[in-house]
Structure formats: C-alpha cells, structure tokens
Amino acid sequence: KEGFIMQEFFTIKLILTQHLGGKLGMSDDVSLSKVSRYAGSINPDDNYHVLLGDMGGTLGIDQELKGRRNPGVTAMNYMGYNFAVLNHRDLSNVSKLRRAVGFARYPFMNCNIGHPNTKESFFGEPYQLIDLNGMRLAYVSGYAGEFDAGEDDLFRVTGIAESLRRTLRYIYDNKDPDYVIVAISDWDESMQEVVNSLEGVGIVVTGAPQVYGGKLDAGADADAAAAADVQLLSDKETYNADESNPIAMYHHNHDGFVMSIDLNFKRRTTTFEYLGHTLTNLDKEISNLTDDIHLNDLIYYHF
Numbered sequence: 001k002e003g004f005i006m007q008e009f010f011t012i013k014l015i016l017t018q019h020l021g022g023k024l025g026m027s028d029d030v031s032l033s034k035v036s037r038y039a040g041s042i043n044p045d046d047n048y049h050v051l052l053g054d055m056g057g058t059l060g061i062d063q064e065l066k067g068r069r070n071p072g073v074t075a076m077n078y079m080g081y082n083f084a085v086l087n088h089r090d091l092s093n094v095s096k097l098r099r100a101v102g103f104a105r106y107p108f109m110n111c112n113i114g115h116p117n118t119k120e121s122f123f124g125e126p127y128q129l130i131d132l133n134g135m136r137l138a139y140v141s142g143y144a145g146e147f148d149a150g151e152d153d154l155f156r157v158t159g160i161a162e163s164l165r166r167t168l169r170y171i172y173d174n175k176d177p178d179y180v181i182v183a184i185s186d187w188d189e190s191m192q193e194v195v196n197s198l199e200g201v202g203i204v205v206t207g208a209p210q211v212y213g214g215k216l217d218a219g220a221d222a223d224a225a226a227a228a229d230v231q232l233l234s235d236k237e238t239y240n241a242d243e244s245n246p247i248a249m250y251h252h253n254h255d256g257f258v259m260s261i262d263l264n265f266k267r268r269t270t271t272f273e274y275l276g277h278t279l280t281n282l283d284k285e286i287s288n289l290t291d292d293i294h295l296n297d298l299i300y301y302h303f
Helices: 034-042 071-077 096-100 159-175 190-196 222-225 283-289 291-301
Strands: 009-017 048-053 127-132 135-143 181-186 203-207 258-267 270-283
Touching: 009 034, 034 071, 034 283, 048 071, 071 096, 096 203, 135 159, 159 181, 159 190, 203 258, 222 291
Parallel strands: 009 048, 135 181, 181 203
Antiparallel strands: 009 258, 127 135, 258 270
C-alpha cells in the first residue's frame, strides 16, 4: 500500500472456535453471535492483526437444516473468518457439507481429504498464504480423526502425518513462508509423530475429538472420557538456537469453544523474530457478553 509503514513490533491474534454445533445466537453459552461481539470489540491497527479460524464442528451440519444456505456459514461470512477446518461432525453429512462449503467466502482447508483419483483437495485448499506487515504467513490444516466412507467414493481421507509433511515440503520449496501455523482437527495416534517431525513450523494447534457442545459425545467410553481431560500434545516447546533457521515451536490442543493465541514478532531487515506468545481460553469471557444484534438480525431474517 502506498505510504504504508512496516511496523517493527507487531502481534497476530489468532481466535479459534470449535464444537459450536450450530449455536448462532440467543444463548446463555458461547455462540457465534457472542464471538462476533468479542472480535468486533478488538481495535486492530497496523501492529495488531486479528485472524479468525474454526477447528470444526461449528456448522451444525449433522442437524436438520431446511434452508438452502447453512446459517453457520452465513454467520462466519459476516464475521470475516479467514479459514476453517473440518472435523468428524462436519463429515457426518457430506451432501449438506458440500452445499455449505459452496457458499463460504472463506477457505475450508484440509491437506489430506482429496479426490480418489487426482489426489487434489476435495474441500477447499490444503494451505493458505497471507501477508501481514510484510510477513509471509502460511496456515496449513488437516483432519486427523476417523472416517468411514462406506460406499461413498467421492473423496479419500489419507494419513495426516504423510499428507502434512508433503504439503509443508511443497510450501517450503515453493512459497518461502516466514512463519507457519498448523491447525489439525480431531486426533489420532499419528499426530505425536507429526509434531515430533515438523521442523520450522511455528505453532501446532489441535482440536479435542470427544468434546462437543461442552459435553462428551453420546456413547463415549471411559477411556475417551479420561482422554478428553488431558492435553493432546506435550506442553514442551522447542526452539531452534540457530537464528539463521526458523524457530521450531509447538503448542497443544484446543479443548473448549473459543481460545485466542497472541503471537508476537519483531521485524528485522529481511527476517522476523518470534518473541513469544500468550494463550487464553475465552469461553467464560465470551459467555458473559451480549449478542451481536446485527448478526442476529441477519441470521433470523434469512432463516
């Protein structure tokens, strides 16, 4: 932009939602309308950049929706979401999901859900690039849960570990990113292998597969109940001591409705220095907010 001055210090605020299950507004709990109110209250400037992402299970795609358009997608379009990831709830109704994705103005990203023959991404793209304050940011997403296609051969879900490595290798070789965010919905045992081998990735965020609507899914066994109460990834963060190489830093899961990660950077001559981050679970704060009445009017006028 003409006259735009790059900021030496700046913050990327990544707001992540998940498991809202079609909660739009008029709720005592977290809803998209209250998340919209929260995001709208943030006053971004040249050194404070807000990104909205969803980790899956927010569309309510497994519910009976009569309208042509999914109201969750309409709400997220209005809110200006930057990306979304699919989880097991979204994939429970593929026909409605395909229709919903077609109306989204934000990308649904998964690097391991592809066409059975061409291997190209079936829903959206495997990654997205965005320029923030001159920094080339890449976010990569995938689905790490179970999926039984049955007789439906529209797409294939391949192993998250190899798919993610292949996508990242392409990005590093061809796109030259300054910082990479990996967002993975749900969970399987291969994710630990993935985390242990992602050199150069800035942050990894995963979703909790069993928690939905604040409660365990019906039919979850005792082992799943116990697993839902523990962190999916280690708290340990590793940093590359050699400043000429990207910092390797990993974080753990997202086990509520909404969380925020503030990533702090310093701009150098040709590189960007990661200065640390803060992570905040926002469920309680957002539950206490009032609705975004403009979003409510949009949703209930059309639906």
